[in-house]
Amino acid sequence: MKKSTMLFTSITLAATVLAACGNDSENAANTGSNSQEQTNSASQSSETQSNDMTIENAVTTKQVEAYQKMLDELNKMKEDEEVDWDLIESTYSSELKSAVNEIDNEFDTFITTGIQAGKSGELDQNVARQMIDKGTQSYFYQKQKSLQQAVIDAKDAKKDEEAMLHFEEVKLLTKKVFVPTAEKRDSYYELEGDSSLVENINNGLSAQEDALSEGDMENFAVTKQVTDKSIYKSYYLAANSYAEKIEEAVNSGETEELQIMQTEALGFYQAIKGSLSGGDEEAAQKLSELFDISNDPEAIKADEVSNLFERAFAGKIKGYHEKVAELDENNLSEGKEAAMEANVFLKAIEMPLMEALGEEETNAMYEDAQSWFDAVSNNDAEEANKLSEQILTKLESVVE
Known part of the structure; x- marks a missing residue:
């Protein structure tokens, strides 16, 4: 494992890079589900909240409690109990299934298959456990994205209390679901300080909270990129790390435990595969095939997996550069947004870039x-085009 000294910039530098961008185009992209359905899901959740608008009575709180209840039961197998x-099936059906389907029915299929296969004994129980656990985590990641937008929508509608509640739901998911996953990636890849995924997630949330309390929703939309993309990166690194562990084993x-690790890789990959398909559909599909538990886990090679991820990220980066080049001076805001997205994804593959190019x-x-x-x-198109060509040429030399 190599230590990355600069996986992510500090929140201050990140905010500088993201400045003047008020929207997240990646959120608007198809990540395996319809973005409008995600927004509707969050809105419907708010309608079912208690009138006192407390986090204790929020739908997300009940879903996290159901998830933890299922995990507690599933973890009994670790003690041969x-x-x-x-209980797992009824808890999922009553508390999560409908909401999961609203976000992405592929997540529901993955989780339900795990429950049924575990119940029937068709799969190793630990494989089934990982399908349920990681499938639900993938749902929570996409729910986080819809809740972030719900905060903005509620604030725009002058529903301040509702906006604060949705943000509290984001914080709850972060504490209970995302940070534990990020901590493991920090430990495995020896990420510390400004490179720490946990630190960047928490810094992003802190900056968002400051912006929300000040009513600065443009800055809220900017700083949520730090939160969201740090979580995104933790899922990418989780899948990538299991490829390394499998080959080592x-x-x-x-x-x-090869199939168990393969299932964990697939589960984490579920959360981001729709997004990565937008960069390189062939590479994303190959990753799906390698991680699919119907295939031989011994076929998974760490270098191949890493290269496939690089191809997918590079495709997304190139797409944003092309989008910027096609925009005219009247689309400044959209151009900044696309440029910011490209840079965020360039940061995501910092470790392989370091390995291929060196730190300098x-x-x-x-x-x-x-x-x-x-x-x-x-709006300096000539300079932007020159720099874009330099960046893409260097990126292509690494990916090829």
Whole structure:
């Protein structure tokens, strides 16, 4: 494992890069579900809240409690205790299933398959456990995105109490679901300080909370990128780390838990595969095939998985650069948004860039990316095009 010294910039630098961008185009993209359905899901949740608008009575709180109840029951298998699959099935059906389907029915299929296979004994119980756990985590990630938009929508509608409640729901999901996952990635990849996923998630939330309390929703929309993309990166690194663990286990002859690790990789990948398909559909599909538990986990090679992720991220980055180049000076806001998205995803593959280019050249590439964003912001098309070509040429040399 290699230590990355700069996986993410500090919240201050990130805010500088993201400044003047009020929307998240990645949120608007198809991430495996309809974005309007996600917004509707959050809105419907708010309608069912208690009149006192407390986090204790929020739908998200009840869903997290149901998730933890299922995990507590599933974790009995670690102690060789009997698992009550009927309890897991009824808890999921009554508290989560409908909401999961509203976000993405593929998540429901994945979770339900795990429950049924665990109950029938068709799959190893630990494989079934990971399908249920990671499938639900994928749902919570997409729910977080819809809740972020619900905060903005409620604030725009001057429903301040509702906006604050939705943000409290985001914070709850972060504490109970996302941070524990990010902590494991920080530990595995030795990420500390400004590189720490946990630190960046918490810094993003803190900046969002400040913006929300001040009624600065433009800055709220900017800083939510730090929160969201740090969580996104933790899911990418989780899937990538299991590919590394699988190959290491195969090489050492310790193959008993290969399918369990493969299922964990697939579960984390579920959350972001729709987004990555927009970068390179072939690469994203190949990752799906490698992680699919119907395929031999011994076929998973860490370098291949890493390269496929790089291809998908590179495709997204190139797409945003092309979008910027096609926009005219009357679309400044949209241009900044697309440039910011490109830079965020460029940061996501910092570790492979460091390995391929070295620290000095990688840092120079990020300086070019910042200058490109500045040129786009200043409507300097000539400078922006020159820098874009430099960035993409260097990126293509790494991916190829």
